[in-house]
Amino acid sequence: MRLSQSFIPTLKETPAEAQIVSHRLMLRAGLVRQTSSGIYAWLPAGLRALRNIERIVREEQNRAGAQELLMPTIQPAELWRESGRYEEYGREMLRITDRHEREMLYGPTNEEMVTDLARQSLRSYRDLPQMFYHIQWKFRDEVRPRFGVMRGREFLMKDAYSIDLDHAGAVVSYRRQMLAYMRTFQRLGLKAIPMAADTGPIGGELSHEFIILAPTGESQVYFDAAFEEIDYTSDALSGQSPEELLRFFETMTSHYAATDEKHDPASWERIASARRREGRGIEVGHIFYFGTKYSAAMGFSVAGPDGRPVHPEMGSYGIGVSRLVGAVIEASHDEAGIIWPDSVAPFHAAILNLKPGDPVCDALSERIYAQAPGSMLYDDRQDRAGAKFADADLMGHPWQIVVGPRGAAADRVELKRRATGERQDVAAADALARIG
């Protein structure tokens, strides 16, 4: 993408409404613009980051055996009356009436709809297990939206649903999702900690929330260093047989991890002090096992092996995809701007042409850009070098390829790694190979 022709409106000053660092940087780097309280438009660079996160979430869901589908944003109130949540959910649910006076709602989650789809077509225990997911916009009419996309009213969420014949099967599905979550967050460059959690309005008996570490997180968290040491993407964890999943789950739940509300100093003291870790955390995912809560309430049953009807055991698994864009920035930034992990960055590298109009600089910049126009942002603006450096740091590209008159004459460019600030002078021909 050529910056001179792109809609990436960066800001030198911070808009007054933005309080936390990710919100400020998202506005300043031209990733999003607010259209109403808690509702945002995603601009080209922001959308690219959002799509990258979405892609990783999708790959890990597929790997976990979940099938992607896409359910609507608007749902009929009737379904929610069946489960009893239409009344329960309260003002947080955005209710809509269509022209025929039918009551509808903008979905805050999809348990009812999944159960309805399942009961229409799943009739036998032979049809189970099933695991579905979709990545769809949700709406929760928060009393007080804040923190930019981290706590918006409209947000993009991955929600998955497991349907198993019995408790044993449901627990395997639950563990499978837990592993997918750890892999997903690791690939996003985040340190994630699973913590036992309350089940809230979704209900159920087994639940974990996933907290990622960020210096500006909302809550204090305490955990065992073990969580930092496991490579969740390793082959050892790729088999996913029930036995392997059990071992994994036991590892996850055997180590201490708690938010400050549930922190137990006595247990904490029992951990070797060198292994104690604490920090600030942001919740980015939540998984629930809720058994037959919806299948029973909504009359979803399948024929069991003995011919008798059985209510399947279900679970649901959410990841706040749009929230993660903010969360990644909270976890990775400095005074100058965003520091994107390679896997999330809207652009892998920016080419900074320090002297546009100079035939040598232009030719060299164009030559590099032509090699990978899809993954690079070419700063071809008629602007001062300082402005380009500042914008590139703000936008957080993992790499900057600096093309200046001095180096270009010798066919050399400077590579800057955003995360470390490290610079190296390399032959132009080697530049792309060096940055992967």
Add this chain to the structure above:
RNA sequence: CGGGGCGUGGCGCAGCCUGGUUAGCGCGCGUGUUUUGGGUACACGAGGCCGCCGGUUCGAAUCCGGCCGCCCCGACCA
């Protein structure tokens, strides 16, 4: 929902208390010159129904009332 605050060119703000001539400053934007490896300097210029509606007044950005929007703290959440 309880408590607090704010709406003035694209962004950040001043002016409002103590109504009165062309509504101001910085940044950004445009043109020209200048500068050329970390937001250059100078000059000229464009851009505003002062959130909306109503009231008071000879006169309202300024005073009064209502409405709308946005932000912060708290309770609540992916």
